Amino acid sequence: MTSRFHPKNLRARMDEAGPKGRLAIMLGMAAVGSVIGMAATQLIAQIEGDRGILPVANSVDIQVNGIVVDVTGKTGQEARVEGWKQAEKKAWEQLKGPAMPIEAIDAMVSSVVIEREQIGPHRYVAKLGVIFDRAKAGQYVGGGEGGGLHSAPMLVIPILYSGGVRQVFEVRGAWQKAWAEFQASASPVDYVRPAGTGGESLVLNAGQAGRRSRLWWRNVLDQFNAADVVIPVARLEREWPGGPVKGTFTARHGPDNEVLETFTMSARDDQAVPQMLAQAVARIDGIYRNALAQGQLTPNPTLMSGSIAFDQALGELRGKLMSRDVDSVPRAASAPASVAPLITPEPVPLGEIQTVTVQFASPDAAAVDAALSAVRGAAGVQNAATTSLAIGGTSVMRVTVAGGQGALVAALKARGWQVSAGGGVIRISR
Template sequence: MIQTFSLTPALRRSAVLAAVLAGLCALGVVVWAQVGGERGIAPIASSSDIEVMGIEVDVRAESGSAAREQAWEEAQRKAWARLDGPSLSDSQIAGLVSAIVIERERLGPKRYIATLGVVFDRQRASRYLGAAGEATRSAPMLLLPVTISAGTQMVYEQRNPWQRAWAEFQAGQSRIDYVRPAGAGGDSLLLTYGQTGRRSRTWWRNALDQFGAADVLVPIAQLRYTYPGGPIEGTFTARFGPDNEYLDGFDMTAASPAELPAMLERAVVRFDRIFTLALADGKLRPDPTLNIGTPELDPALQRLLDLGRALRAQERAAASASQPTAESGDAITAAPIQTPPPEGSVALYTVQVATPDAAAFDGSISAVRGTLGVRSTGVRSTAIGGTSVMTVSYAGSIAQLADALRARGFTVRQGSNALAISR
């Protein structure tokens, strides 16, 4: 016989409370897991020196040290030839070299086999190379290296080989001005794979402003592990801008997991070449729709607005002049017309914005930035479903700012040095 049991109301309330507490504890663990743990790889300091990598040498000599010395001299000559430099002696070329980078080497009793890189000092080498490498660089580009593997997409949520390859890339001689976040702290929450699918210019502008960038580059590495310890197939895609525009793509294969870092290093170099060609073709220009600053009005419309303000000021002055003073019946003189502050004279005000949803946030921020007289804005806190706070640099008094916002369709409440607005 099956026995059934029913909970009393007191026991039922206890069970519900226990479930709620367990859920909160689980939520706390999830939130901690999003921002905790070891993450972030600081990018290396970029040098403007001229690097020539991947030079292979194989030299035999009376000793291993002599073979190494001769191999390094040979690598310097080969690197100089790759740069199409003029004919120089070995001692002159050595005087231009600032470092030798050992990628791989094997040293025997009388033989030296290695793959080397040669770094030339740009200041000393430029007099022989002319303006080579001095081409105009791109605008600052925020880098979002995406790794797709086993059905997951990752950017900075945890350390990964693709992030490390970009952090260790020597970008000083590249024409692309990369802005490479370390990925620590809040970077992993702000810069995610989901961000690459956003189309809101306001969201993108806020993210780019955090890092001083003008636009975004998205190099995607999709890795497929054939079997444990086996080859790794990589499909690489270069995308650009808030609309995720496709630039180019290619495939590579690493023979084993041990070869994966080397494959990713080669992929980074190839991505840099793709971005450089896109810059030369005029494709890598910052999206003008990301510039959501104060719009410029047509000069004729601006003159009409100025004339309207002057007429309103005269009417207020005439109304003030027609009112008698408390001491005599004589009319007082017209009040002085308040003129806008001189060019460059601005004040900073705090504006609280009701943002019940993401669309309201986008629309309100854009409307405030487009208000006449607003020089710049900054979002101090974002609260979707609540009240966001921003700072507004405005050429005028807070009362004038309130009037300008009302003209934009806002309901405005004015405080001593702050405004609260809503739609």
């Protein structure tokens, strides 16, 4: 038996039910309304709040962190200056730079980052970071103008297991924070690091790593302009509250969640966990670098099946059109001697496809659109997308171009842009 709801029927039933019945009906309606309201609130709560941490803009300079100095002097300020010089020298040695006087090293330093310092009357104890200007130091310690081997854009999904719960962007986690603060400009691996804001926390969750559907993965990667995925996993185990913390880290790759390498580290307590995670990020980056050098970090062919089929169909269509145009050329029975023969130009090879970082001033949204349009319209450009957007400052885009950095520089200059290149980064302006 079915019953249709109508306002007249509801009023009739309330009149028949009496005072107690009317009260029960009203309470039931209120309960149904509260359940609907709670469901709507839970849906909104899944995407509201502080989820992830924005990744830092990749610096094109060379940075060395975590240098500890302990220096004495006649005064605290004198000890501080001497401590900075020692930090610069230690940082240069870590970069395996050639032997130089401290004055020459100091001339290549753009800034000193103070992580922690204590200044006494005659002593200076600090933990510092040193940033070298790549334009000056790149010729001695790697980088320079060299392109080298670079990976395709890799989407990063950092999964953290802690306290029996696994997470990515559900809350602000220490593992995602460590990846957001990682300076990835010196790495040949092109990391695409989402912030986890808005709907990203629903799409990129811990369960995504276990999915195998190539169609689903293709849709996810297209949202972030990535060609493949890397999944760094951290598992934290605490022996007792406030005690040592053991971390097990695994570098995974691809839609099949392939394990590349696993290692363990430890921290004395929760206060030392952020430092351990930062070191683990650098070590996992080294694992991905080695995998790239060995040819293991290439995009899975099944992720590109749609693009490959499209390119094949486009090539067949181009061949048919070219053959039709050649056949349609009228052929004279006896061409005069002054007529030059028809010469079909040979196709010019596009060269190696590389990913290039482009910086541009972005005072407003119109400037961002203009820069993107210009780069996307340049010859040889296959893809261009912003990786760091700063309205009123300098924004960064990642460009995939055939022919590499030199081809992109020439194409942009031909379109009227002022272009300067250095350290593997192109800067454009009007």
